[in-house]
Amino acid sequence: MNKSIQIKSGRSQDVQYPLKNGAGSDAVHSTPIYAYAVCKLQTDCSLEGIGLAFTLGAGNRLVCGAIDYLVRYVEGREINELMADFGTTYKKMADDPNLRWLGPHKGVTHLALASVVNACYDLWAKSRCQPLWKLLLDLSPEELTNTLDFSYYEDVLSKQEAMSLIIEQEAGKQNRMGILKDGYPGYDTSIGWFNYSEEKLVRNIKKSIDQGFTAIKLKVGSNEVERDIQRAELVRKTAGPKASIMLDANQQWNLPKAIATCRKLMSIDPYWIEEPTHPDDIQAHITLSKEVPIPIALGEHVPNKIMFKNFIQSGCMAFNQVDAVRVGGVSEFLLISLLSKKYNIPVLPHVGDMGQIHQHLVLFNHISLGHPALLLEHIPHLKTYFKFPAQVVGGKYKTPQEPGMSTDLKDPEKVKKALSC
Structure with a gap:
């Protein structure tokens, strides 16, 4: 029996970690700041969902602002009910009419989406007392594909084809x-x-x-x-x-x-x-x-x-x-x-x-x-x-x-x- 856990509220956190002595440097970033735009989902119990999106410093606060906007789509939702048809909610967040013009599906708004989405999966796994890998392995092909948004993929990978692909791998x-x-x-x-x-x-x-x-x-x-x-x-x-x-x-x-x-x-x-x-x-x-x-x-x-x-x-x-x-x-x-x-x-x-x-x-x-x-x-x-x-x-x-x-x-x-x- 899965424990019923309701998401009460969500908020962002701007966390930055300057690196030293050349660590993290590449041909573009000479003095990188590793940073996470964090999404925290508070619930009606002690569990908290933690999601991450990765940035490199100054842009982090922009992503955090978008996180604080997008969490409205998951606030008030029960986690198992939410994840049972998460692909639908995912599409609504990705296509939000007030943010889509800034993408679509890229840049600041998409990084914020990543953080919110990851917080949902983290909370889902915690609600079942499982590491994420175990949760994903235990899902049926239908349960797994229900968490995905297949829009614009219908011509190359339908939901039914994805389920068949997973089933084909059961043998090994x-x-x-x-x-x-x-x-x-x-x-x-x-x-x-x-x-x-x-x-x-x-x-x-x-x-x-x-x-x-x-x-x-x-x-x-x-x-x-x-x-x-x-x-x-x-x-x-x-x-x-x-x-x-x-x-x-x-x-x-x-x-x-x-x-x-x-x-x-x-x-x-x-x-x-x-x-x-x-x-x-x-x-x-x-x-x-x-x-x-x-x-x-x-x-x-x-x-x-x-x-x-x-x-x-x-x-x-x-x-x-x-x-x-x-x-x-x-x-x-x-x-x-x-x-x-x-x-x-x-x-x-x-x-x-x-x-x-x-x-x-x-x-x-x-x-x-x-x-x-x-x-x-x-x-x-x-x-x-x-x-x-x-x-x-x-x-x-x-x-x-x-x-x-x-x-x-x-x-x-x-x-x-x-x-x-």
Whole structure:
């Protein structure tokens, strides 16, 4: 019997975490501020739903303003009743007539939607005393698809087709449950931030390998191509021939430069090139994929299900990096994962949540949808601020056991005081 819990009110919280010593830097962001626009759902009991959307500082307050507007759609609702047909409420929020002109389905309003949606899924899992991955695994195909909005997907993935896809994966589901014990493989992004010196790169790589990681990421996209080449060659030399090395250009190249630079980077045999050019330029990605045989990973800045639909259909996407704190939350993430499965494109999320939510979602993707358990990005910089931080041991994410989606944050002022001691 599911416990009846009513959402009494919702509010936003602006939480920002400046990083130090070059951490988080890339070709665009030299002094990043990691920030969460948090949605908190208060209930008629002690449980609280916590949702996150990821930003990089100053824009956080704009997203919080939109959160405070959108929570009206879930206030007063009983959580199980709400989630039984959540796809309908999702569509109403995404298409709000007073906010839709600001998108539609992208930017500030869509990030706010993500935070509200994620808070609903967190509260739903807490109401059933289950971690999110367990809740999702236990849902029937109909219950799961009822939480999704299939509008504009009818031509490529109907609700009935999505249910059939889930049912087709039932045969191997039990065998795939072993991942819960073994742990989900991670890859280390924190070794290769853009502003790190070469000496620090080498130290970080050796430390990462000692910790059990076999896959690492380097930030590229410098104005000086030779800097990128030199650093990439250093990473390959230090990590060895068996390591998987990802390269992330953070959208810094136009198409001609992307082609020319990627051809030079082929010498280190990269696992992928991430965000090589403007994130909206589908044709440029198609051309690059034909010109240079390096797999393309993208999705961090792809804003919604329609853009993902087009990228997936285009044939240029080798790895799907959809992020549940960048698109419209868990609901849209699951829909995009289903379409990606139909087209046999693996999902390796970008972790704006530092892996907290996505450790749940990749388990669902693998066990219920049959996505390959390849890699999940690991960035440890905000670990101190979470009540139940993601645990990575021997290069693998340990399966979370606490109810919810691991988004509960510690009081930031108390954390600052503790860190200053």
